[in-house]
Amino acid sequence: MSSRFLQRCRAFSSRASYNETPLKSQYDAVVVGAGHNGLVAAGYLQKAGINVAVLEKRHIVGGAAVTEEIVPGFKFSRASYLLSLFRPKIVNDLRLKECGLKIFLRNPSSFTPLADSTKYLLLGLDAEPNAREIAKFSPNDAQAYDRYEELLRRFVDSLDPLVDLPPPDFSRLASGRWVERLETLASASNLFRAIRNLGKDSVELYKLMTSPAAKFLDSWFESEPLKCTLATDAVIGASLSPYSAGTGYVLLHHVSGEVDGIRNAWGFVEGGMGGLSAALAKAAETLGATIKTNAPVTSILTDDRTGAARGVLLEDGTEIRANVVLSNATPEVTFGRLVAKEALPEGFRKEISGIDYRSPVTKINVALDRLPSFATLPRPGPHLACTIHLGCETMASLHGAYLDAECGRASTVPLVEMTIPSVLDSTLAPPGKHVASLFVQYTPYAATWTDETKNAFADRVFDLIDVYAPGFTASVVGREVLTPPDLEAIFGLTGGNIFHGAMSLDQLYFARPAYRCPVKGLYLCGSGAHPGGGVMGAAGRNAALVVTGDIRRSHWRT
Numbered sequence: 001m002s003s004r005f006l007q008r009c010r011a012f013s014s015r016a017s018y019n020e021t022p023l024k025s026q027y028d029a030v031v032v033g034a035g036h037n038g039l040v041a042a043g044y045l046q047k048a049g050i051n052v053a054v055l056e057k058r059h060i061v062g063g064a065a066v067t068e069e070i071v072p073g074f075k076f077s078r079a080s081y082l083l084s085l086f087r088p089k090i091v092n093d094l095r096l097k098e099c100g101l102k103i104f105l106r107n108p109s110s111f112t113p114l115a116d117s118t119k120y121l122l123l124g125l126d127a128e129p130n131a132r133e134i135a136k137f138s139p140n141d142a143q144a145y146d147r148y149e150e151l152l153r154r155f156v157d158s159l160d161p162l163v164d165l166p167p168p169d170f171s172r173l174a175s176g177r178w179v180e181r182l183e184t185l186a187s188a189s190n191l192f193r194a195i196r197n198l199g200k201d202s203v204e205l206y207k208l209m210t211s212p213a214a215k216f217l218d219s220w221f222e223s224e225p226l227k228c229t230l231a232t233d234a235v236i237g238a239s240l241s242p243y244s245a246g247t248g249y250v251l252l253h254h255v256s257g258e259v260d261g262i263r264n265a266w267g268f269v270e271g272g273m274g275g276l277s278a279a280l281a282k283a284a285e286t287l288g289a290t291i292k293t294n295a296p297v298t299s300i301l302t303d304d305r306t307g308a309a310r311g312v313l314l315e316d317g318t319e320i321r322a323n324v325v326l327s328n329a330t331p332e333v334t335f336g337r338l339v340a341k342e343a344l345p346e347g348f349r350k351e352i353s354g355i356d357y358r359s360p361v362t363k364i365n366v367a368l369d370r371l372p373s374f375a376t377l378p379r380p381g382p383h384l385a386c387t388i389h390l391g392c393e394t395m396a397s398l399h400g401a402y403l404d405a406e407c408g409r410a411s412t413v414p415l416v417e418m419t420i421p422s423v424l425d426s427t428l429a430p431p432g433k434h435v436a437s438l439f440v441q442y443t444p445y446a447a448t449w450t451d452e453t454k455n456a457f458a459d460r461v462f463d464l465i466d467v468y469a470p471g472f473t474a475s476v477v478g479r480e481v482l483t484p485p486d487l488e489a490i491f492g493l494t495g496g497n498i499f500h501g502a503m504s505l506d507q508l509y510f511a512r513p514a515y516r517c518p519v520k521g522l523y524l525c526g527s528g529a530h531p532g533g534g535v536m537g538a539a540g541r542n543a544a545l546v547v548t549g550d551i552r553r554s555h556w557r558t
Contacts, residue, residue: 018061018281018291026321027053027290029547030312031525032297032338033328033492035063036086039280039291040540041326041525041547043094046287048548053320054289055312057296057492060274061281063328064491064498065535067274071367071478074435075428077273079363079482079491080498081419081437082387084257084266085534086276089164090541094283101279102270104385104424105259109266111386112229113376114393115467120376121225122383125265137223148220153263155205156256158198163256163531163538165190166546167510179553191509209505213247214395228392232417235441237498237533239358241402242395246505253503253534266387268421272428276535300325300338302519307343309521324547328526328540330494331355331501331513339519348518355513355528356502357495359484360405360442364458367478368434371420372469388418390468405442410457415441416464433477438465445484445495454481499533500526508532515543516550523547 029045031038034056042052060066064079083103091097108124122133127146135142168187172180195202208216213234217227231242234251241247259265269275281291296315303310311321327334335344335352377383392398392415401411422434429435440461447453458481462473484496493500501507512530515523525543527533 018056018293021290021292023053023290023292023295023318023320025319026311027051028322029053029324029326030055030320030322031326031328032300032312032334033057033063033526034061034277034281034291034293035328035526036065036277036280036535036537037526037540037543038063038326038328039277039284040090040094040537041328041544042289042291043280043284043287044541044544045547046284046289047093048544050324050548050551052284052289053322054284054291055295055297055314055320056291056293057315059293061291061293062274062277064487064493065273065277067272070365070480073430074367074433074478075272076365076435076480077269077421077437078365078480079487080273080535081421081439082266083269083273083276083535084259084264085254085536086257087164087537087541088258088261090537093541094280096276096279096283099279099282099286101276103259103267104270104421105262105265105267106385106424107265108382109386110229110389111377111383112225112389112392113374113468114225118376119225120374120383121229122386123229125262134223134226137225138221141221141223141226144220145226149264151201151204152252152255154198154201155208155252156263158194158201158205159252160256162190162194162509163536164542166515166542167191167512167530169514169516170510171514208248208252210245211248212241212243212245213251214242216248216251217242224394227395228398229389231395231398232389232392232415235398235402235415236417236439237359237361238503239360239402239405239442239444240504241399243399244402249505249508250503253532257534268385268419268424270425270427272421272425273535280537297338299340300327300334300519300522302340302343302522307519309519324521324523324551326523326525326543326547329492330357330497330526331524331528332357332494333492334524334528335517339522343519345518352513356504356507357497358502359445359487359493359496359498360402361484361487361496361498362410362440362443362457363482363487364438364440364461365480365482366436366438366476367429368420368436368475369477370432370475371423371434372436372465372472372475374469376468384420385423386419388420390416390418391464401442405444408444408447410443410447410460411441412460414443414461414464416461418465443483445488447483449483449485454483457481497533500528501532503532515539515546
């Protein structure tokens, strides 16, 4: 069985398009959108014996986890660009490594050079090098750092099981079905169990969850470079300042991952992030799922009599029937565009319309004819494979960049996270050339974005990089600038928000849209549901488990 599985995965490996796949008129389930969560859901459903079709509007699978050749000869992780949060259980269950998934572990993983200084901060997975680096700025911080990381590890270990379980849906307590009420109470008990396991640390967790990240970091450290480097995890992808309440949770979210069993490690996927999506697609197809690209869904169909989902309608007029529909789109796209207004209760529509989708992110993909040389560390080395933090040397600078965006303009001194995956992955660029991803904040969705203003902002970003790495701009041979409206238009990210909705305390866990919705047979399986954004796959897996359980109960009742 194992050799047959491997042979089938290899057969799929050269496929660039799934458009030749013939569609049947009916499936057990249809997944709208072949983003990574949709592909995960399809794999688990098919594994459970539920025949699935995945329908993708673009020519390529992966959603925001894609690899595309934007500049001839240069392949980019066009939107998402790093892997850590993806659930190890999914890698094992769907046998993704057998389907070609390979990850380059980065250690060290974080490089923060300082402008107008010979100093830099280089952090990784090893305690002794970290202590030496931090001691350059503060011996006290060097001593505190291990205790800080250990506390975060205890938080993550306690809360981690909640990621792989559906949160309680308290609306089901009003159900007449005793099974649903018991399931809800059992789900709620998982949260209490996690808090109980923390013991006295539960008070510290509460402080972290509700505090501004700046306040939490100030209680541990005194050196600005260290605090700013750690604070990037608290604001990345979020329209928040490190002084905003709730950013402590965003920080915890971004340190909760692992690579090959190593906690808080980050890596590059070989071939770019599309390598993960390709492996997921291979796994799903190997199990029997059908994947169709260039197949945009225009509406989710409901039965006039029962109100239940009955399939989808494609842009070309094709109707695909199914008793179960899973949407990998954002809640706004799913319930505001694909489902008829009259099919949803007014209160539910109002609640969904209130979701915060503000995004501060512009992604710039850059082709380079050589590696950058940083003034503080000019020689080639492992620091070039790190996430390189620029424009974030003081907390005041981060806050000032945020305030610019709050006033409706792109940051004068933006926060830039640069990665150069081609340092470790030679498949991405021609020999001697490189690709760089610039994840830039803060750039409000509502700013007036034209080709002229986008290029002016990109020039500002490159000028900033030149301060740290003189000659960077001269090494650029091509670039793509994706503002929040571009991320929305290309990848379907409402508001350009990479998390399918802000990861604020009022939009987490059971306060996030549930997998089930008022339309029977319709489920969310994307990042708009628990546990939220990042390339995790958990929402897709959890949704598939909910669907599988509902189908089994339905069969039992009949």
